[in-house]
Amino acid sequence: MKHLIDILDLSTEQIDGLIATANDIIAHPEQYREKCHGKKLATLFYEPSTRTRLSFEAAMYELGGQVLGFSEAQSSSASKGESVADTARIISCYADIIAMRHYKEGAPLVASLHATVPVINAGDGGHNHPTQTLADLLTIQKEKGRLHDLVIGFCGDLKFGRTVHSLLNAMSRYENVRFVLISPEELRIPEYLRQELEKNGISFRETQNLEESLPELDILYMTRVQQERFFNEADYIRLRDSYILTSDKLKNARADLSILHPLPRVNEISVQVDSDPRACYFKQALYGKFIRMALILCLLDIQ
Amino acid sequence: MIINPISNGIVIDHITAGKGMTLYTLLNLAQLDCSVAIIKNADSVKMGKKDIIKIDRVIDLNFDAVAYIDPDVTINIIRDGQLVKRKHLDIPERVEGVIRCTNPRCITSTEQELPHIFKLTDREKRIYRCIYCESKAKSKTLD
Ligand SMILES: [Zn+2]
Numbered sequence: 001m002k003h004l005i006d007i008l009d010l011s012t013e014q015i016d017g018l019i020a021t022a023n024d025i026i027a028h029p030e031q032y033r034e035k036c037h038g039k040k041l042a043t044l045f046y047e048p049s050t051r052t053r054l055s056f057e058a059a060m061y062e063l064g065g066q067v068l069g070f071s072e073a074q075s076s077s078a079s080k081g082e083s084v085a086d087t088a089r090i091i092s093c094y095a096d097i098i099a100m101r102h103y104k105e106g107a108p109l110v111a112s113l114h115a116t117v118p119v120i121n122a123g124d125g126g127h128n129h130p131t132q133t134l135a136d137l138l139t140i141q142k143e144k145g146r147l148h149d150l151v152i153g154f155c156g157d158l159k160f161g162r163t164v165h166s167l168l169n170a171m172s173r174y175e176n177v178r179f180v181l182i183s184p185e186e187l188r189i190p191e192y193l194r195q196e197l198e199k200n201g202i203s204f205r206e207t208q209n210l211e212e213s214l215p216e217l218d219i220l221y222m223t224r225v226q227q228e229r230f231f232n233e234a235d236y237i238r239l240r241d242s243y244i245l246t247s248d249k250l251k252n253a254r255a256d257l258s259i260l261h262p263l264p265r266v267n268e269i270s271v272q273v274d275s276d277p278r279a280c281y282f283k284q285a286l287y288g289k290f291i292r293m294a295l296i297l298c299l300l301d302i303q
Numbered sequence: 304m305i306i307n308p309i310s311n312g313i314v315i316d317h318i319t320a321g322k323g324m325t326l327y328t329l330l331n332l333a334q335l336d337c338s339v340a341i342i343k344n345a346d347s348v349k350m351g352k353k354d355i356i357k358i359d360r361v362i363d364l365n366f367d368a369v370a371y372i373d374p375d376v377t378i379n380i381i382r383d384g385q386l387v388k389r390k391h392l393d394i395p396e397r398v399e400g401v402i403r404c405t406n407p408r409c410i411t412s413t414e415q416e417l418p419h420i421f422k423l424t425d426r427e428k429r430i431y432r433c434i435y436c437e438s439k440a441k442s443k444t445l446d
Contacts, residue, residue, distance in 0.1 A: 102410070109435055
């Protein structure tokens with residue numbers, strides 16, 4: 001593996017390898033403190049995403065490496081009109097690995113075609129966000145002990161939610177995984193994805209009812225309904241509150257349900273749920289750091 | 304209708320009727336200084352109607368572009384009045400500079416010099432997607 005642009009660039013064996021490394025880091029953090037000594041990670045964030053950027057930076061610091069970069073386009077050479085390709089070539093002279101977030105779809109791929117160091121896609125518009133998916137996969141593995149034989153519910157914005165699309169794609173490759181897709185009519189998964197699931201013989205069901213679906217789920221993946229995806233504010237306000245998870249609704253859910261959310265949350269999960277042992281979304285952020293550490297080691301070819 | 308036979312050149316035959324002009328535009332044949340003939344709606348035993356393009360010189364033809372527009376054409380290369388090569392095309396796996404990505408969120412929308420590259424993702428349905436943003440190809444050609 002040279003770069004990570006799309007989660008499907010990784011085979012399930014490679015994902016297993018990253019999860020194994022992450023688990024070893026969790027078990028023996030002291031053995032990893034100097035692994036990236038003398039190495040530099042460049043975080044090139046053309047749009048702000050404090051959470052993702054800090055996760056990458058924390059990951060690199062915990063490996064003993066250093067970090068440089070920028071956190072928004074205004075403070076970078078992009079504001080002077082430099083192309084992504086040129087930036088990638090130049091940053092390759094200063095850093096050993098690049099994590100790029102960009103508001104345009106495909107920008108990290110362009111960077112990977114011109115950089116001489118590994119490039120990680122840290123989110124490109126509404127397109128891909130593979131390290132979020134890796135964090136989700138590690139969370140499921142940690143919580144359930146497996147990535148196969150699971151019933152996974154996705155709830156909320158299934159139309160524009162890129163984290164949903166990537167996790168669906170990634171989980172479709174494991175044995176006996178079934179999906180329950182819970183969303184308002186307007187925010188159902190895109191047609192091409194539905195065709196893909198049907199073509200690959202993946203078992204899934206679409207529904208508008210969260211409460212009724214809860215009892216059969218091993219995993220519930222909640223998502224935020226984002227205002228910027230709507231042209232019409234009235235539509236946004238009407239749909240935003242449709243699918244809110246509360247302690248009350250959880251009464252019928254299984255005792256071993258795991259609730260995930262890519263964060264940040266607005267109000268789709270009530271804060272009462274935070275103290276429920278089934279809530280895994282803050283642990284998910286922690287696992288995100290560990291899987292990024294595993295990924296950096298893998299891309300830098302450090303054992 | 305008489306068009307003189309060519310002694311050195313290329314005949315693109317069996318073009319689906321109506322696609323002749325698309326190919327003419329896409330292949331930039333207007334730029335050539337040699338004679339170029341487009342025959343529209345010629346009678347064809349096999350196809351009923353077909354278009355034909357005759358180019359009076361052996362030019363460097365972008366076969367991927369031709370095959371993207373119409374994979375069923377026959378390409379005849381003629382030298383010294385003799386048919387020296389008859390070529391059938393395969394559906395190209397990847398086309399560069401043929402289709403433009405129209406997704407306004409794609410990196411190609413802000414970086415003008417990036418080559419527009421599409422890859423074949425569904426052979427059966429002949430679906431091409433932008434390598435950068437994975438949008439499905441909509442318009443047939445660069446315009
Ligand atoms: Zn595109």
